[in-house]
Amino acid sequence: MSTTPLAGKRALVTGGSRGIGAEIVRRLTAGGAAVAFTYASSAADAEKLVADVAASGGTALAIRSDAGDPAQNVAAVEQTVRELGGLDVVVNNAAVVAIAAVEDYTADQYDRMIAVNVGSVFWTTQAAVPHLTDGGRIINIGSINADRVPGPGLSVYALTKGAVSSFTRGLARELGPRGITVNNVQPGPIDTDANPDDGGDFPESLKKIMPLGRYGHTTDVAAIVGFLAGRESGFVTGANWNVDGGFTV
Numbered sequence: 001m002s003t004t005p006l007a008g009k010r011a012l013v014t015g016g017s018r019g020i021g022a023e024i025v026r027r028l029t030a031g032g033a034a035v036a037f038t039y040a041s042s043a044a045d046a047e048k049l050v051a052d053v054a055a056s057g058g059t060a061l062a063i064r065s066d067a068g069d070p071a072q073n074v075a076a077v078e079q080t081v082r083e084l085g086g087l088d089v090v091v092n093n094a095a096v097v098a099i100a101a102v103e104d105y106t107a108d109q110y111d112r113m114i115a116v117n118v119g120s121v122f123w124t125t126q127a128a129v130p131h132l133t134d135g136g137r138i139i140n141i142g143s144i145n146a147d148r149v150p151g152p153g154l155s156v157y158a159l160t161k162g163a164v165s166s167f168t169r170g171l172a173r174e175l176g177p178r179g180i181t182v183n184n185v186q187p188g189p190i191d192t193d194a195n196p197d198d199g200g201d202f203p204e205s206l207k208k209i210m211p212l213g214r215y216g217h218t219t220d221v222a223a224i225v226g227f228l229a230g231r232e233s234g235f236v237t238g239a240n241w242n243v244d245g246g247f248t249v
């Protein structure tokens with residue numbers, strides 16, 4: 001089996017400077033793809049990732065682009081196509097989370113969650129579809145909270161990730177005739193800055209409801225994304241891929 005199954009592929013990952021997105025960039029470039037990724041503010045992390053990938057013989061391109069702004073999402077797609085020479089794989093990963101009871105949610109918090117978590121998936125996808133090669137891949141990073149919300153404060157986050165799951169199905173229907181697959185990876189608790197494993201009572205309460213009893217690693221998610229980006233996943237579309245340690249069991 002080839003060690004570079006993604007050789008020749010061009011990919012865009014939104015929110016790739018840290019956490020799960022950064023691991024996806026590492027995974028896809030290790031597989032031979034050239035990968036552009038966006039970030040909003042973590043310039044130092046983005047530069048380090050580009051350098052690390054280059055040191056391993058890969059190609060990564062960092063693009064500063066606020067996922068909450070429709071025009072910047074479109075510009076990031078256009079820059080990717082221009083600089084990498086085309087587009088085969090899109091990973092919609094960028095998202096934010098604000099935890100609050102529904103009656104305490106501010107208009108700004110709500111608008112930002114919708115703009116980043118839902119808007120970016122839509123605007124990036126809309127701009128990418130005309131450029132995507134037939135047989136291409138769209139991989140959304142949703143959340144297991146679309147299917148199960150074990151505590152208060154996550155209603156709006158769950159709303160946004162439910163939208164990502166539904167959008168995945170509609171898109172799979174539209175793009176199937178071109179051989180483009182669209183899938184939704186739904187992580188459970190994964191150890192990142194957004195959800196640290198050593199964060200106290202919150203992670204401990206989640207581990208108690210999971211059959212595997214532990215947090216996942218960014219590599220657990222990136223491995224599934226790597227599979228979905230490759231040739232062998234070509235008959236899988238419109239599906240939710242739970243990477244969650246059994247969170248919904």
Ligand code: NDP
Pocket residue numbers: 014015016017018019020021022038039040041042043065066067068092093094095096116141142143144186187188189190191192193194195
């Ligand atoms: P992190 O907060 O650790 O990293 C988020 C990444 O997205 C960073 O690179 C950040 O870049 C980027 N980002 C955030 N906002 C924007 C923006 N407005 N524009 C561009 N880039 C942005 O998150 P995770 O790695 O934990 O999460 C990644 C994905 O996985 C998200 O979709 C999340 O909802 C999902 N997920 C995560 C789970 C977890 O337990 N960790 C569980 C379920 C789903 P910068 O620093 O520059 O802003």
